[in-house]
Amino acid sequence: MSERVDARLETADEAKNEHAEFGYVADAVEHIEGRKFNIDTVKHAEETPDTPLPWAELGLKEDEYNRVVEILGRRPTAAELAMYSVMWSEHCSYKSSKVHLRQFGEKVTEDMKKHLMVGIGENAGVVDIGDGWAVTYKIESHNHPSFVEPYQGAATGVGGIVRDIISMGARPVAVMDPLRFGAIDHPDTARLVHGIVAGIGGYGNSLGLPNIGGEVVFDSVYQGNPLVNALAVGVMRHEDIRLANASGVGNKVVLFGARTGGDGIGGASVLASESFEDDGKPAKRPAVQVGDPFAEKVLIECCLELFKSSVVEGIQDLGAAGISCATSELASNGDGGMHVELTSVLLRDPSLTPGEILMSESQERMMAVVTPENVAAFEAIMDKWNVEYSWLGEVTDTGRLIIEWDGEKIVDVDPRTVAHEGPVYDRPYHRPEWLDGVQADTFNSSAAERPSSGEELKAAVLELMASPNMCSKDWVTNQYDRYVQGNTALAMPDDAGVIRVDEETGLGVAVSTDANGRYTYLDPYQGAQLALAESYRNVATTGAVPMAVSDCLNFGSPEDPEVMWQFAEAVRGLADGCQELGIPVTGGNVSLYNQTGGVAIHPTPVVGVLGRFDDVARRTPSGWREDGQAIYLMGVTKDELDGSEWANLRGHLGGKPPALDLAAEKLLGELLINASRDGMIDAAHDLSEGGLAAALSDMALRFGVGARIGLGEVCERDGVDLFTALFSESQARAVVSVARSEEVRFKDMCSARGFAHIRIGVVDTENQALDFQDQFSLPLAELKEAHEGTLPKYFA
């Protein structure tokens, strides 16, 4: 027996049983297609105030339910309960995170907002990149569905974020996918890797969107909670920006795209609120949505044609909470009222009840507001693309969202109470007591041996570069199309993905996503800032000027005060960091309850920084190619191995993450951007996980060109040993290769700005090796084999 209040179409007898279970009085039974079906109307709700409702099963707390009754002045109808329950879920309402997220708006200066055309709160933020062009981008999570049903969960994650971008009026031009899995050798990891990677490729490739970057991380903390985040970038002219609101009394409301089916019902409220422990409930598999990329591709083209022809007044994609979300958000952002006839919704499954139709998360659907004069033009475009549509109702000025079922009122609410006035919690939080102990347990105090001889160091570099997190991700990224649309100037494995926006001028953008869960576990405030710093550094390393931030905050349960403290600290760190770097948060997403069996994931704030290029032809790749170019290390190396990839390889996690100096990050960024703009450098790569050892290996492998490296002066200047020089993860560092003719200019630039720089070697096209003078020589073939062999070994 279903736990839902208005479960499916049934025979009369079954319907009566259902009523009995919920104490209904079957006084409103409709005949549809020869079968019987109960309708809980507003009138019925008024007449039967004491009917018990399954608010708890739908994810509402008792006080939340009581608040709904207070707002309505009566018990909600089944349909209203469905709407409130999904819209007030953590996923849709941000009820636990709101009080903290406010800082992203508060810690913003006027100067930071000067390029911001649309900020937090809309489907996605919009940034002015000049010449009349605007870019919208956003990152979102689809973690829980992807664990249950990896292919469809990941696929619809791409679909959802792409629809957010379309609804801003933009053409989607690129996607990126930061992924985090459990241990690489755990039996369940292959199921998730195969399904999730194929799902992202299967959907994104079919939409014709180049996949230009992301991350693949393995850590056992993500075993029961893989993180599948999806970022999309869209491009538009300034005048094409569209917002989600329903204005203009008498304008028509239309639902178009795929038909509404039973998939994803309750997904938003159920999936994102509970763990997957075996608690005796039925499997939740059907709650995951199923994607149809072809329908979405057609939807993209048909929406762009709608925008071009100016036939829609407002538009909203249907994602989590489906029609509940779209109607209540459109109405409350516009003139405040809307009247909808729900039987007009085209159904894939005719047995769906009103509540299910309102909650359905069927993919590839959009809702638009169209003036009566434009109805014919709208229909012509739908017909051209063979897209189905149905007119559901119109915009009113009543301040009420009225939804009828065959003329009978089943929803009568103030849409703001559904969309914007949900519960807000200032949940208790406190610093975990265990943290002091963890921070005191440094890598240097551990029993792990430090490689010191040439042979030991060579083996260490090979081990690092073959390790799950540092190995080549080609096996994943080669399953994504990076060429389609013909504007990809950089993609994996370079520091950031770079897309040309204007084919005439070369104007374009760079995007990178980064996070380090271990750093954030050791210090949430600083860890979040380190993620921001790395993303900022990556974008600047390619030569782009950082402009904006989108974040996807993946954490455990907010009901655990220690997790809540991690969240609060990370948000505070991120907001402070953005203020110091002078780039605003334009939007993002929060994913809570990423925990299984009471154990939460590492706090994982994934940060996506977007930067701007005057001309993408200036982009700097992450590998050197020209013989004889000088190799410089920018920045200072300290003994900072706590939380590092090397410590991780030795099973150690303790101490404090590397020190952070955002002023130094900003300065390094400026130097890298200038060097790119003035043609001083031909290659640049930031130092992050795996330190200098990983950076040099990546740079040599990028184009298969070796180098001769000497680190004696670095060790002497910075007072570190060779092992530390290679594996420390000190921040604000990068390696660049400089043409001989530019060396003086480059050095003068760094000296003038007081930024540490030191020549550590020379590019050598003859010697097919990374040659560390007097220490060891690492043949590129051996390095490449180690680097590229890992993922195929586990997954091919």
Add this chain to the structure above:
Amino acid sequence: MTETPLIGDFSPMPDSGLSGARIGVITFPGTLDDRDASRAVRIAGGTAVSLWHGDHDLKGVDAVVIPGGFSYGDYLRAGAISRFAPLMEQVIDASKGGLPVLGICNGFQVLTEAHLLPGSMIKNNHLHFLCRDQRLRVENSDTAWTSEYAAGSEIVVPLKNQDGQYVADEKTLDELEGEGRVVFRYVDVNPNGSRRDIAGISNAAGNVVGLMPHPEHAVEAGFGPDSSAFGDVELGGGTDGLGIFTSVLKKIVAGAK
């Protein structure tokens, strides 16, 4: 026949005298690389003309490109539905009269479904979507689409597909080989299990060519592969695919004189 140096900047050549040649690029609802194919035509110096699958008019174009994508979602079989599109009837008729037709990736699949080319495409033997810079050998330089290359020369162009394994019965394969209708062959790596390393074929007349990899993604320096079969190139500087488009444009212009 001169060999075009396929290295360096092939930005639009306004004085090339090819702009009078009009190449139609067909868009189905799920076509993805149509704008890329149009860009390739423009960069090669020709004029690109958008054609809509539901129309009945080829707009008098001199040649047709059926670009890559998932024409109708391809849940049934790649290209299986699109061959019935109204415009495809025009293409089939015109091809019999000698109209040059190039099917790239999904377009190749459409051409086999339309029986303009023999054989069929099935899922890659490794079952994954694969995107890589692929080396090909131009086996036949006598077709409408390959005359700018020397026979036996090699090119590097991106490959990206899920259903790229070319299959046909032995008799058909022998015929294709015997008649010189294997136009492109995979070199170094067979990326999908295609029979006899076949990457592209032509009809008997040589005006209809199907090719699995994507030459339209190797036409503009900075946005192509990092390598070329013709020597070292800058980052993203591979433009080896451009010759496909200049071949047909020159043939059209020469035929018009």
